[in-house]
Amino acid sequence: MPALRTVVLFGATLTTGLGAGLFYSYACSVMPGLARADDRSFVEVMQQINVAILNGWFMLSFLGALVLIGVAGVLELRGGSGSRGVLLWIAAAAAFQLAMLVITGVVNVPLNNRLAAAGAPDHIADPAAVRAAFETTWVRWNVVRALTCTAAFACVAWALRLSARTPAAR
Known part of the structure; x- marks a missing residue:
């Protein structure tokens, strides 16, 4: 069972890191x-990105991270490392990851949907207005997503480190 806890916690760390890296790359290069x-x-380009990103590899880190963090928390509760700190760091990671999902669902996805509903770019009468209604808010909240994912990554990575250092985890 200690090996399973370690593998799940490692998977949670990996998928959370991939998500943090994705939002970070948007914040510092794409946008x-x-x-x-x-x-x-x-x-x-944003319309095409919003279509292309909906794929299994993205969903693996986007939704899989929270699932793995949750499983890691359950495994820790049911006979984990014996360190209450590990569970607290996993819980913090879950809270940050959940915050990212809420932000995405409440802010970014509706903006993406409105951008798609604007129609093909060559048929939009005023692309500047469409862009203005999208860009500033989307970029601002993407930075918040990058920060919450990075915080989740740091928390789950620290939980993995603490788990590896406790006698029950060996």
Whole structure:
């Protein structure tokens, strides 16, 4: 059972890190790069990204991280390392990861849906207005997602470290 706890906690750490890296890369490269594009190109590229990202590999880290964090918490409760600290760090990771999912569902996905509903970029009468209704809010909340995912990653990584250091985990 200690090996299973370690594998699940490692998987939680890995998938959470992948999610944090994704949102970080958007914050420091994708969106600053798109900020330099003209309005029609910005709308077209974001529409294409929003379609392309809905794939199994993305979902593995996006939803899988919280599932694995939850499983790690259950395994820790049922005979974990014996360190209450491990469970607290796992709980903190779950809270941050859940916050990211809420932000995504309440802010980013509705913005993505509105952007898609605007239609094909070459048929949009005012792409500047479509962009203005999307970009600033989406970018701001993506930075918050990057921070919450990074915090979740740090918490679950610390839980993994603490778990490895306790006698029951060996």
